Amino acid sequence: MNNPANSAYVTEQGQLKDSTLNSRLITPESPLPLTETGKQLASLALHQQRFNTAFFSLNSDWTLFYIDQQADSFFLKKSNQLVGKNIWEEYPDLAETAIFEEFHKAVETGAAVEFEWFYPLLNSWFQFQLYPSPERLSIYLHSISDPTLNYKHLAEAFLQSEYRFAKIFEASPIAMAISTVADGRYREVNESVLKMLGCTREEMIGRTSVELGLWFEQSDRERMLKVMQAQGFVSELDLKIQTPKGEILHCLAYAEILELNGEKYLLTMLHNITKRKQGEEALRQSNTRFKALVENSPDFIVRHDKELKVLYANPAASQLYGASAESLLGKPSDELGIDRNIFQPWQDFALKVIETGQEQALDYEITIYGQVFYLQTRIVPEYNVEGQLVSLLSITRDFTSLKQTQNELIRHKEQLFHSQKMEMVGRLAGGVAHDFNNLLTIIQSYAEIIENGLQVSDPLLESAQEIKRAGQKAATLTSQLLALGRRQVLQPQVLNLNNSVLDIEKMLRRVIGENVELVCELTPYVSAILADPVQIEQIIINLAVNARDAMPVGGTFKLKTSNIQLDEEQQYYYQTVKPGQYVLLEVSDTGFGMDSETLSHIFEPFFTTKELGKGTGLGLSTVYGIVQQSQGYISVYSEPGWGSIFKIYLPKLEGIPTPLVVAQPTISLATKGYETILLVEDEKLIRKLAGTLLRKNGYTVLEAENGFDALEKYRLYEDKIHLLLSDMIMPRMGGGELSLELVKYSPDLKILFMSGYSADLVCNEGLFPQADFIQKPFSSIDLVRKVRLMLDRETGI
Numbered sequence: 001m002n003n004p005a006n007s008a009y010v011t012e013q014g015q016l017k018d019s020t021l022n023s024r025l026i027t028p029e030s031p032l033p034l035t036e037t038g039k040q041l042a043s044l045a046l047h048q049q050r051f052n053t054a055f056f057s058l059n060s061d062w063t064l065f066y067i068d069q070q071a072d073s074f075f076l077k078k079s080n081q082l083v084g085k086n087i088w089e090e091y092p093d094l095a096e097t098a099i100f101e102e103f104h105k106a107v108e109t110g111a112a113v114e115f116e117w118f119y120p121l122l123n124s125w126f127q128f129q130l131y132p133s134p135e136r137l138s139i140y141l142h143s144i145s146d147p148t149l150n151y152k153h154l155a156e157a158f159l160q161s162e163y164r165f166a167k168i169f170e171a172s173p174i175a176m177a178i179s180t181v182a183d184g185r186y187r188e189v190n191e192s193v194l195k196m197l198g199c200t201r202e203e204m205i206g207r208t209s210v211e212l213g214l215w216f217e218q219s220d221r222e223r224m225l226k227v228m229q230a231q232g233f234v235s236e237l238d239l240k241i242q243t244p245k246g247e248i249l250h251c252l253a254y255a256e257i258l259e260l261n262g263e264k265y266l267l268t269m270l271h272n273i274t275k276r277k278q279g280e281e282a283l284r285q286s287n288t289r290f291k292a293l294v295e296n297s298p299d300f301i302v303r304h305d306k307e308l309k310v311l312y313a314n315p316a317a318s319q320l321y322g323a324s325a326e327s328l329l330g331k332p333s334d335e336l337g338i339d340r341n342i343f344q345p346w347q348d349f350a351l352k353v354i355e356t357g358q359e360q361a362l363d364y365e366i367t368i369y370g371q372v373f374y375l376q377t378r379i380v381p382e383y384n385v386e387g388q389l390v391s392l393l394s395i396t397r398d399f400t401s402l403k404q405t406q407n408e409l410i411r412h413k414e415q416l417f418h419s420q421k422m423e424m425v426g427r428l429a430g431g432v433a434h435d436f437n438n439l440l441t442i443i444q445s446y447a448e449i450i451e452n453g454l455q456v457s458d459p460l461l462e463s464a465q466e467i468k469r470a471g472q473k474a475a476t477l478t479s480q481l482l483a484l485g486r487r488q489v490l491q492p493q494v495l496n497l498n499n500s501v502l503d504i505e506k507m508l509r510r511v512i513g514e515n516v517e518l519v520c521e522l523t524p525y526v527s528a529i530l531a532d533p534v535q536i537e538q539i540i541i542n543l544a545v546n547a548r549d550a551m552p553v554g555g556t557f558k559l560k561t562s563n564i565q566l567d568e569e570q571q572y573y574y575q576t577v578k579p580g581q582y583v584l585l586e587v588s589d590t591g592f593g594m595d596s597e598t599l600s601h602i603f604e605p606f607f608t609t610k611e612l613g614k615g616t617g618l619g620l621s622t623v624y625g626i627v628q629q630s631q632g633y634i635s636v637y638s639e640p641g642w643g644s645i646f647k648i649y650l651p652k653l654e655g656i657p658t659p660l661v662v663a664q665p666t667i668s669l670a671t672k673g674y675e676t677i678l679l680v681e682d683e684k685l686i687r688k689l690a691g692t693l694l695r696k697n698g699y700t701v702l703e704a705e706n707g708f709d710a711l712e713k714y715r716l717y718e719d720k721i722h723l724l725l726s727d728m729i730m731p732r733m734g735g736g737e738l739s740l741e742l743v744k745y746s747p748d749l750k751i752l753f754m755s756g757y758s759a760d761l762v763c764n765e766g767l768f769p770q771a772d773f774i775q776k777p778f779s780s781i782d783l784v785r786k787v788r789l790m791l792d793r794e795t796g797i
Contacts, residue, residue: 053129053142058103062086065136074119074126074141098173099128106130107137116144116173118271125174174269177204181257181264184208196272197243216240216248224253228266232257241270250277300396303382306354308333308347311391346377346394353379353392374403436474437756440777442685444471445693448780475777492530492630494653497561497583498522500536508557511544515554523562527652529583535626542623543587543646550591550644560586563652577633581652588645594638602636671784675722675791676700680710680738681754682730686776690725693780694787707733707741714742721749723791728755739771752790754778 054070063086067079075082075091088095098117106113113130125144130137169176175193179186186204194201197214204212215221220239227234234255241249252271257264294301300317302310310328318325321336328336333350334343349360362377377396384390447467454461501520509518540559547557564584566577594602603624623646627634631651638644677694679701681687691701702717704710707730714721724742726735739751751771772793774786 053140055138055140057139058087058137060107060134060136062088064090071141102128102130103137103139106132115171118173174271176267176269178258179208179266179268181266184210184266187265193270196249196270197241198245198247199243203244212244214241214243216242224255228255228257248274250274298398300394300398302394302396304333304350304392304394306389306391308350308392310336317396346379349377350379350392350394353381354389357381357389372400373398374400435756437776438683438686440471440474442689444468444475444777445689445780445783447471471777492532495529495531495533495536496526497529497536497585497650498526500533501540501559501561503533504537504540508540508544511541512548512557516548516551517554517556519556519558521558521560523560526561527563527581527583529650530653531630531650532626535630539585539623539626539648540587542620546620547587547589547591547644550589550593555590555643556588558586558588560584560588562586564649566649577649582632582649583652585648585650586645587648588643590643593640593642593644594636595640599636599638603634671781671788672698673788673791674698674700676702676717676720677723677725677787678702678704678710678714678717678721680704680707680724680726680730680735682706682727686727689780690783693784694725697784699787706730707735707738710738711741714745718745721746723787724749724751725787726751726753728753750790750793752786 054068054074056067056071056075057065059065063084064082067075067082069079072078082090088100094100098115102113102115110132112132114128116125116127118125126141127144129140131140132138169188170190172190173192174190175196176190177186177193178188185206185208189201189204194204197204197212199212209215209221217240224234224237224239227237234253237253237255239251239253241251243249250273252273254269254271256267258267259265294314297314298316299314300320301312301314302317303312305311310331310333313321313325313328315325318328321328333347336343345362345364349362353360359381360379362379363375364377365372365374375396376399377394380393380395381389382391382393444467447464451461451464451468454464501522505518505520512518544557547555551557562584564582566579566582602620604621624634627648627650633649635647635649636644637647677699679687679690679694681690681703682705684705687703687705691703694701700720702713702721704713710724710726711733724739726738728735735753735755739749742749748770753771753773754776755773756776772786772790774783778786
């Protein structure tokens, strides 16, 4: 029956307007015609006004037509961001819920639809009322704050079998069950509770919760009974339910007593919060792990507010500041006792983060009690849910060890580079010296021949002697090059370093001059070393010459000896000094000194800071080569204006070893002979010179230009050859390889090697005990005397 009344209606925007309308009761038997949309909206507008219901509407293509302010909170977006957009595309998750089904049902049937739905994102239940029209679908919804109040009348109506309420009870997404208070047996249950528990209606009706084994913990049942007895209802009681399949569910329970026809019933509703609990537990575990990570982190982690006051400090940071974490809370950062030079850069970066809202990183180094630390700090802004910056997280990492490792790697690379460079230069210098020695051998020998063939009154005699003296000076220069290449001949002996210093003290005074004071501080009982005394003297003289040139107006030149124990591996000028016992020779002066750039080059050949013509640049490189060849190490400390200190570490001699040099017999003055000599030399001029000298002294000479040629000649004259005179370095087959072949035929064959290198002495390896060595450049008299000496030596000596 239609009844006119003064009322109000709602516009397409959900606004209330006064109006007169006809209304009638809506029942399932008499559905509301679609033509009465305005009446529906007006009636529901009053409902909205009464219950503060949110409103939105959808076009026929499911695009959002209008959204009121209350509905913004449901969509979690402003209306101007959503109007005109398809609801299912904007919120695809809704298409898999009851909302999708119910919305389509309302449009397809043209009838009003009402249903409840739980929104997990807002953790809240909503009641929806849908009213379709040909143009669009209008939706009203309001939050259900207390399910008990909303569903109590539904349960009562269900017991009275009221159709419309029974349908809502049955279709409710909330799990509901009705049991008798007297015996606790279930009278009715809805579909939601059956789905949640995994039961059928037949399994539940007529049985109790205890018989079904629903209580995971009996204490939960006792707690619920106590609450019911105390206040007559239960609201949001947290408990655990066990399904017949053994699954444990976390639920919030609501319960209230209903009375109908003198009999009491218990309405129980269960809200399954298992996923929420699992999420909370996962979050709790994550927070626990995160806290453990932060608390045990070696990084200094501090949270500050926008005024840079401390909100949190982990143990590492507390230890750095020397205070407990509690005592640091609320303190301004500039009152934490940090050095201003350290704090200021950090504060500047922190203020920049506050100003820009962007993360900042800062690398810097600090010195604490003389120790350098390398630190890296990241300052990260933290925001609240409204997007406002509320705090700063400062994470500082001490990467001193990493930095030291990187520096060590760089140093090792430099050491390797320098070692390779010195090795390359040494090879080059040695190669040049070898070839130069060949030429000097020719020059000096022919100069001697010319000198011996001239009368004393001959004006050319002086010229021949000058050639000879120039050759001798050149030989000294090649000796320095060989020292750099570590290929000069050494005569190592057991030495007392004090004696070596005292032996050349007088010479040193002449070298350094009268205006330089010589000071010798020699430790008594200095340990013995194994070294070539001539080369040790060369080291001291070279350093003395450099010191003299660095003190043109006078100063002090000091020599100091001592025993020293190196316990740890150390680095001296790209050299790794091994632990052990050493004898230290310290040579210092009070001269100009050197800067770091000069120090990095002083041992390089031909590097000099002296004026043109006042230095060859080989003095210190010779020192370096001799020390290296003597198994020692050298270090230098110098500063401009403070002089220089050279420290030479020579290994202490453990015991007295067998001398490494071949015993030298008394030099024979005899040069003549009759024996046959196999001369092997690839350098034609030297081969011709040596052959001429030997033939002049009565020897028969078989010449060969390489090892293979020598083998052929030896096979032809095997029984007649008394001595092999061979160069060491030759193409195709060298002197060492040739000798190995020849001694297979004649084990007692006498061998005399020639070379500009000392490292080529295979006899030092014990391979040829019957061999000896003559170094180029040699004079003609030296050669014939050495040959005679070898021929006169008994086999096996």
